[in-house]
Structures are given as C-alpha cells and as structure tokens.
Amino acid sequence: MDLSANIAGLTLKNPTMLASGVLGVSRASLKNVIGHGAGACVIKSISLEARAGHNAPNIITFEAGAINAVGYSNPGVDAAKEEFSNLKELGSPVVASIIGKNADEFAEMAERFLSDEFAAVEAVLSCPHTPGYGTLAGQNTPENTEKITKAIRKKTDLPVFIKISPDSNPIGEVARAAEAGGADAIVAVNTMGPGMVVDIQTGQPILDFKMGGVSGPALHPIAVRCIYDIHKATKLPIIGCGGVTFGKDAIEMMMVGASAIQIGTGIYYRGIDVFKKVTDEIAEFMQRKGYNKLDGFIGLTHKLEE
Amino acid sequence: MDLSANIAGLTLKNPTMLASGVLGVSRASLKNVIGHGAGACVIKSISLEARAGHNAPNIITFEAGAINAVGYSNPGVDAAKEEFSNLKELGSPVVASIIGKNADEFAEMAERFLSDEFAAVEAVLSCPHTPGYGTLAGQNTPENTEKITKAIRKKTDLPVFIKISPDSNPIGEVARAAEAGGADAIVAVNTMGPGMVVDIQTGQPILDFKMGGVSGPALHPIAVRCIYDIHKATKLPIIGCGGVTFGKDAIEMMMVGASAIQIGTGIYYRGIDVFKKVTDEIAEFMQRKGYNKLDGFIGLTHKLEE
Amino acid sequence: MENPIGKIEQPISLPIKRIVRETEHIKTFFFNREFGSKPGQFMIMWIPRVNEKPFSIAYDENGELGLSIAVVGPFTEKLFTFKEGDLVGLRGPYGSWFKLKPEYKKVLMVGGGYGTAPLATLAQQAVAQGTVVDFCRGAHSKNLLLFGKRLNEIGVNKITATHDGSEGTQGSAVNLANDQIDKEQYDCVYICGPELMEKKIVVHCAEKKVLCQVSIERHMKCGFGLCGQCCIDGSGERMCKEGPVTTGEYALKQKEFGAYHRSKSGLLEYFHDDH
Amino acid sequence: MENPIGKIEQPISLPIKRIVRETEHIKTFFFNREFGSKPGQFMIMWIPRVNEKPFSIAYDENGELGLSIAVVGPFTEKLFTFKEGDLVGLRGPYGSWFKLKPEYKKVLMVGGGYGTAPLATLAQQAVAQGTVVDFCRGAHSKNLLLFGKRLNEIGVNKITATHDGSEGTQGSAVNLANDQIDKEQYDCVYICGPELMEKKIVVHCAEKKVLCQVSIERHMKCGFGLCGQCCIDGSGERMCKEGPVTTGEYALKQKEFGAYHRSKSGLLEYFHDDH
C-alpha cells in the first residue's frame, strides 16, 4: 500500500504533517516529531524581530478543543536561521513558516530567511489573536492575500503555501486570490474565533491575552467545510488542518479535497505519536476499502456529485 | 436569593431561555419546556410561507457539539398565528422569532404575525445554512442589520431582539447597527460555520444540505468572546446563546455581559430539564459566592478591567 | 458534575446483509450488527442524498438487526431498489419501548401492517418468561399478513382477520381485538399499527379498564430530542424520546392522538378513516 | 478506538490556606486540596492578568498541596504580596517524577534551593520503605537552608554545606555530594537544584558509574506538550512531559543540559557559573 502524499512537488512518506506553532520551535524538536512518524513538519512561525509573545496562560483546553494565544513568540529571523540548519538530514521535508506585518515584511522575511534547507514556505495570513498580524491586520481579505502572496512569490523559488483563516468569507475567493498571487498550495485552516474562557471564581478571562484561536475537535467540521469550498473554487492543492485527531478526521479532509493534513492539537489528545497513529488508521481504512493509494479517495465527495 | 433576570423590560423568573428552533414548534412543546424550568421561550422561527425545510439528516452530533441544517421548516405565518395563541397562560414569557428574505419581508412578518401574545420579537439575521436568509443573504452586515431592524421597529411595539451571527466581523459594529436601528437587545449568537461532517464509508456529507450551523460546546468560547465584544461596543442588553450546557457556561456569559442566556443543544446533553439544572447550578454558585442577585456578577469581567 | 459532553451520534454505514420479501409491499432488511434495543424502539436509516427516516426494529438478535419496511414514498422506493451489499446509514436505537412485567399471565398483541414487527420481538420475550400471548393481526388478504411463520415459531396464539376472509375471521383487526378484550382476561394489551386502529382499541381498553400500551408515530427529523417536530399536542412531549411507546392512558390525554399529526413543515394533517 | 477527546485543563482558582516563610527568599504556599502527584512533578500556578508559572510540588498529603517558591521576578514578587484567602489558579500535576525502587538500600539526595522541596517528599517515601537516605543540602549560610525541621522529622541523614560555614561543612554542596558518592555505596543519587550544580554531580556519577536522576527545568508555557518551548536540544523531547525528571544518562546526552536553555521567545540563554 502506498501512503505517500504529493503536494506542489513535495513528496511525503505519509500525509501527516506537524502544524506550525506546535512543538516546532527547534531543529531537535522537529527531529523528535519526525521520529514519531510525521511525513513533514512546519516550523513555528518566524518574524523579523524576536517576539516574547503574550504572557501565560497561553493555552487552555476546554470541552471541545484548545484555545491558544501564544502571540507568535519566536527568536527572530537571524536566530531562527541558525536554529533551522541541516534540515535535509531529518528524514522528512521541513516547511518554513513566516509572518509579517505587511507585504513588504513578508517579502523581507522570504528574502532573509528562506533557503533550500526548506522544502517549501508557508505564509500565515490568518492568526486571530496577534495584533498587527493575520486577521487582526486584515491580511485575510482577498486583496491583501493576493498582494502578500505576490510579494513572497517574487523572493523565493520554494513552493509557496498560503495558510488561511476559517473565518475568511467567502473562503473560496481568498483561495482564488492566493492562486492569482502565485501560490502553490492552500493550507486550510488556522485557528478560528477568537474564543474566550472565563474563570467563574474570579471573573477573569483565563488566557492572558483574554482571547485566543480555537483549535481541535471544535474546529474540525468547519475546517472540512472550508476545504470543500476551496476545492470548488480553485485547482490548487490543499493541505487540511484543524482538529485532526483520528485517521477518520484526516480521511474526511482528503475526501473533500485535501492532499495532505496537518496536526497540532491532536498531539494533546493522542500523544506525540499521533502522526504514526493517524497514518496507521488511514492504512487500516485503505486496507478495508481496497484502496492502494491516497488518490483513490482524495476528492471523492466531489466526484460523487458529478 | 433572587434569580430573576431583566432584559429590555421583560422579567424572567430565571435567566434560562429556550433557544429558537429547538423544540419550540408548537404551543404544547413550549408549555412542556416551561414546565421543565425555562424562564422564557423563543418559538421556532416563522416565515411568510410554509417551509418544509431541508431533507434529513437535519442534525448530527460530533465530538464537540451539534451541526444542524433544518432549513427553517415552519408552517408559515397564518398557521403559526393559530398555533401560538393563549401564550400568556404558559407561565413564562414567549418570544416570537421571525425571518424574512429582506427588510420588507421582515416588516410584513412583524405586521402579520406579532401581537401582544408575545413578550418580544427576535429577528434572526444569522442562519448560516438557509439560502435566501441570514448570513447566506448578507443580512449580517452592519448596513443590512440596521435596515432590517428599522423595518421591524416601525411595525411593532414589542421589544425587538436582533439575533446575530458569531461570524459577524467586527461583531461590535453589527451590534451597534442593531442599536442604531432601534433594537432593544442583542441575542448573541446563532450557530457558527457552517461545518461539514463526511461519512468516510461512502464519502458523502451526512447532512442532506451537506453543511450546517455548529452549536454546543464547540461554539461556547466563541459566543463568550462575542458577548464580551458586544458589551464593549453597545449599551444594549445582551442575551447569550451558544453552548450553554452547565451553570458555569451561563455564568461565564453573564460575567462578560449577558443579562440572560438561551439553551438549545444543551437539551441534547442534559435532557429537557437542562433549564432547571442550569438554574440550580447558578443558584449554587451564587450561594457559595454570596451573591443575592444576578446583577452581582453580570458584567464582572468588564468591571475588573476598570 | 456528570460530563455528558462528547456523545457522538452519526449514522454508521453498513452493508445490507440480506433482504427478505415479506409481502407485496414489505421487505425486511438485515444487517450484520446487534444494537441492544428493546421492542418498540426504532432506528433511523440514512440513504445519502435521499433522506433519513425512522423504522421500528423488527429483529435485533444473533448478531443481526432487521427492519421490516413498507414501500410508501420516495425514501422507501429508493430503498426497495437496493441489493445485498449496498450501504445504508443506521443510528439508534431511539425512544421508549413496550414494557412487560414478569407477573403478566396473559397479554394481547395487536399488530397492523409493519406494526407487527416490534410486537413479534416482544412476543418472543413474553413467551420466554411464560406469559401467554394472543397475537392479533389483520390485513386485506392472506398474502398481506406479516410474520406468520415467525409467530408460529415463537409459539403465540395467532388470531387473524382479513377483509376478504382469505385467512382467519372475515373483518377488521380492530373488531377482532376488541372482541378478544371482551372475552378474555388480559394483563396488558400491546398495540402497534395505523393510528386510527390504535385509537379504537385504546378507547375500548379504557372502557373495559384493561391496561394497554401503544406506539405513536410522529414525523421525526432527528431522534435527538432537539428538533421538536415529533412533539405531540397535549403533553408537548417528544415522541422520539418520551415516545413512541406510551400507555393507553397517556395516549388518550393527547389531543392529537388518533386525530392529526404534523407534517415536515409543521402543518397539521388529519387522519382519515380509510379502513 | 479510545476516545481521549473531552479532556479539560484549566486552572482551578483556590484560596491560599496558609503561608509559611522558609527563608528570606522562599515561602511555602498551602492549598486545601490534594492532587495525587508523585515527587518531582510540578503544578502550574496562575495569577490573573499577571502570568502563569511552573512550580515543583513540595507537599501533597493530608488534603493539602504545598509549593515552596523563591521570589525572583514579577510573578513571584506579586505572589509574595498575597495573603491567606487570596485566590490563585492551579493546574497539574504535570511531568515525570523521581523513580524509587523497593530494592534500593541507600540513596543520596542533593537539593539546591527550592530543589530541596520535591526531594523531601521523595525522602519520606524512601524512609517509609526502609531505604536509608543521605540528604545533602547547600546554601550560602545557615538561614538560607531549607526544610531542616522537615528532614529531621522524616529521618534522613542530613549532610550540609554552607559557603560561610555557618552550618555543616564549609564549601559547596557539589563537592560535599561528590565526596559522599566517592565514600559511600549509593543505589541511586537524586539531584534537584541549579542546573550547573546538577551537571557537575551527574558527570561525577557517570564517572563513578552510579545511577542518578535529575530534574531539568525549562521555560514552560503550557505543560500540555504543545507549545514546544520546553523541548531540549538533543532528544528534542518536552521537559513538561518526558521531563522534568530524567536519568543522568539521558541528561548527559542532551547537548543543552548544563549549557543553555531557551527564553520565552526561544532565544538561547547560556548558564553562568556564579557559584
């Protein structure tokens, strides 16, 4: 059985990827995640300057998922460039993740940070809880999406992935704007919301930033619908992200059009070997259904409509 | 201990209300819900003509909540007017819920349907899964919100509640538009998304409409943040709605500014007496903390910021 | 606090294992799975891009679920084109069930059409605990009678009425059942069939002060107790949760029992006596 | 498939029950609740609108949790203004713990600063199972030594070093501990304190082929195993999950152990020998 996934020229030994911002803060942590079965890794998002991020609590979990407001803590482009070296030795492709306050910053990030250490670059236009970035800076509109994508496209030959917000509306237009800007794939989706949890003993919002992006099971059906809509709107390959905990969640995303999937919060629920577990569950499903490769069911939901 | 809630002139014996579209299809079902402790009820939304709604599956539940695409099935204004009579006998206030394709239809609904049987009217501008209505018809923009609110305001003396979408962005502006249009309260929020769940055995989306609005625990932290934002933006009273399952969920909403709360999906998790259970849990909390009335903690989160 | 969150109810796609034609209009569909249901409960069956509909459980034993289904409209017509191996979605069991007490010596069951199915399982349990079961069935003619062989195997006393006299007494099941109630001493009467038939027997039981239980079918959109479409005028209770099986006493207090039900949109539809 | 979803981790707001001043810079905060932790595990404490920080568990018995906390910066300064009855949020326990085997005859524990706290609980368990415990503490002077009374009650052999000689041997705990390791036969050495101290003892144990366990503190933002801030160069493993307590053998394989750690932003900060 062939479990390999293809996205925009990348070949992954299996379709599970580490989502940005979860664990991937250092080369060593990527190696550890790859050792637990990840077909590829996205590093934690990097900005020009070092950022301490929001104070803690940065993450809480609730009945239906997790809420985080890490606030893009990262050591800045220069330290990160040192940190993320010799990545080819790690055994699975590593994707850079970059953020910027505007198209120029994204371009500068691409220029200063990217090298062929990385298999691709993911540009994040969609964080719902960091002032100056993502949806709080309006980066999720079709216009800004196209503009930022173009700016990055000019500065790199790596495949460019645009990571979009589930709160983009209509999401198909945002995906088409990325396509128009020269993107090679869409990552759908970032966290949604933001959401807020209040400690009723004190009346205080628990996250220090008060609100944060919602991930995990709560996000999953919305991510599936986003992928479904994006697949209708563009021909770009899609990397699904949002609430993948079990193999079935990954399979759903592939059926509505994803070529590969990312996992973040799933690590909380199933451990760091969630990559291996999800891959095994996909393999079991394929065995039972008689599929030899992922293409057998990628996009199936759309084919059934024809 | 005084558990009574006040919103826009209505007095409720407790702050729990039945959310629209759940159970409230007939006078008898309202009576049953009130018998299980609801401080008030909102009827299922009514349109001019009878609507059969979408085919089933209309509702599914998933790890983190429920997803529905009922499609506003209702018997139409004339049959509904007959159905919902002698409501004053029911022991708790009953709120009408109306939908329309545009401001004129909302006005016509208000004119033909409303009477002093009802304690208030809730106008729904926010369904994410019924073509021609709600967010699919753009009713959740500030402009349309103000226009529709004004149209209804002209036709009725009842308090007007505007029910808005968690996907409104920025939600404070939508609330302010409702205020400008003459609304007496905001109901925050309707379902989010839409979301989609696919049956991996067949590749088919389970809901017949394929996608539907997400409610329950998944929605709760987003609803809390929406209430928090609306409270900052307007002085209108707020009725919280979205994922109230336990007393703590209701208390959170009140701390960020809600004067009362609605429950829909909570009935699935805790039974039809969820109204009594949640009220009891609020009372327990007040006892422990020494609050005599809801006002002791309504808006507390904002007060702590001063 | 208990933590009820996390419950997931979605149809499970299962292949049809076996199809048995029972009568001209009724087939029983079997699946390779047991659901641990009680007689009178129902499943909800999904055919993707068609609809999702409730059906009483006819068999739930030996690793198999069986649903006896009459073809009446778009959903059931589609289902009747399905072959063994085709997938349908199933969720359940839902609702209340027929209650049988160990001390019952003799009971009457009255089944009309596919209503015979859940009663057959109930009869099986009754016979197993030593209760004598008179089982009354009615149909237009012999070839439309359901579960003859199954009921023989269970060991009930079959009492049959056909309109054309091709088997048993000529006439209606209602008259036959009510005669039985007059003649015999029943600890309980169980009724499942067309609502007007049910009502006449329930009324008769009430007059004769005989306990009875009845299944009340209402339009169901969810089975979760949320949509409210199955709420009955009177108590306002949900026939997918507090029903479908109720006591006769309860049924008679419901103003719409035997009078009308609600359509998909909620409009009232009155029952017509076409017997 | 197991269903792990639905796990909720949020701080629980609890009033401070009692505050005990241990030394000039260290107070122990007690709460009316037991958490069922193991020695070496930690809690995360939340002060609303200030921050959330990890602290080892000093006491978790008789219905009480106790955390011994040194004042070093904004969070701990704020906490030191708190009185009995003030609310703080707590979640945990998190992380790995010190492992004690029933067959251990004699062990050495080496605590520096608040690192003495988790080892005291471990010592209690060791003594209870009949293991002899030599407990080595070091500080600048007598009045900065932690848990003298507690350790006496537990019944360990206290071995003390102070830089000014005001109690025990004059000098550092490192030298004292390493001398003990040379002199005595220990089944295991447990070390918890400043990382450079830890490293020197772990290296000595390795040279002498004595088993040891050590607690490695890294910047922690979540304790859930998600943020990655606590991942250590070498294995890349998470010190909030696979750590903080590891074997000495493991620690020595981690390139950053005793060399550097990562700040809140992820920038490297090197340890400086200021002893």
Ligand SMILES: Cc1cc2nc3c(=O)[nH]c(=O)nc-3n(C[C@H](O)[C@H](O)[C@H](O)COP(=O)(O)OP(=O)(O)OC[C@H]3O[C@@H](n4cnc5c(N)ncnc54)[C@H](O)[C@@H]3O)c2cc1C
């Ligand atoms: C608790 C319960 C148990 C049932 N058990 C059986 C059974 O064992 N065997 C069987 O053949 N049928 C059973 N039914 C009826 C079955 O649900 C309908 O025959 C079926 O839904 C018809 O669908 P259709 O599209 O083929 O026909 P349609 O043309 O859609 O409907 C025909 C008639 O079926 C009824 N019906 C339609 N949709 C529903 C619905 N969603 N819920 C309830 N009734 C509906 C209405 O009375 C309608 O007039 C049961 C119904 C209920 C509520």
Ligand SMILES: Cc1cc2nc3c(=O)[nH]c(=O)nc-3n(C[C@H](O)[C@H](O)[C@H](O)COP(=O)(O)OP(=O)(O)OC[C@H]3O[C@@H](n4cnc5c(N)ncnc54)[C@H](O)[C@@H]3O)c2cc1C
């Ligand atoms: C597993 C573990 C157990 C600990 N046990 C104890 C204990 O029992 N008693 C005690 O007094 N302290 C303990 N600490 C250290 C404690 O977390 C810090 O002293 C505290 O976070 C300081 O916060 P501050 O705002 O007062 O000072 P800051 O000025 O913010 O920090 C002072 C120093 O504390 C450390 N620190 C700060 N934030 C963190 C963080 N989020 N995670 C880890 N280290 C941090 C850094 O080395 C920093 O230089 C432990 C740390 C870890 C990781």
Ligand SMILES: Cc1cc2nc3c(=O)[nH]c(=O)nc-3n(C[C@H](O)[C@H](O)[C@H](O)COP(=O)(O)O)c2cc1C
């Ligand atoms: C703790 C945490 C930190 C995150 N940080 C980032 C980030 O730096 N950059 C980014 O693009 N996404 C970030 N995300 C979003 C995830 O990459 C992912 O899009 C989201 O969590 C949904 O996937 P999941 O449900 O599998 O977690 C973060 C998520 C979490 C939970």
Ligand SMILES: Cc1cc2nc3c(=O)[nH]c(=O)nc-3n(C[C@H](O)[C@H](O)[C@H](O)COP(=O)(O)O)c2cc1C
């Ligand atoms: C089955 C179902 C039907 C609904 N129908 C309506 C409706 O007709 N009108 C409306 O305003 N909201 C409708 N809603 C939305 C609810 O009123 C409520 O806003 C939402 O479910 C969030 O609350 P909850 O999490 O407590 O369910 C419906 C929700 C559900 C689950």
Ligand code: FES
């Ligand atoms: S079928 Fe929906 S409440 Fe009964």
Ligand code: FES
């Ligand atoms: S503290 Fe976040 S992963 Fe360890």
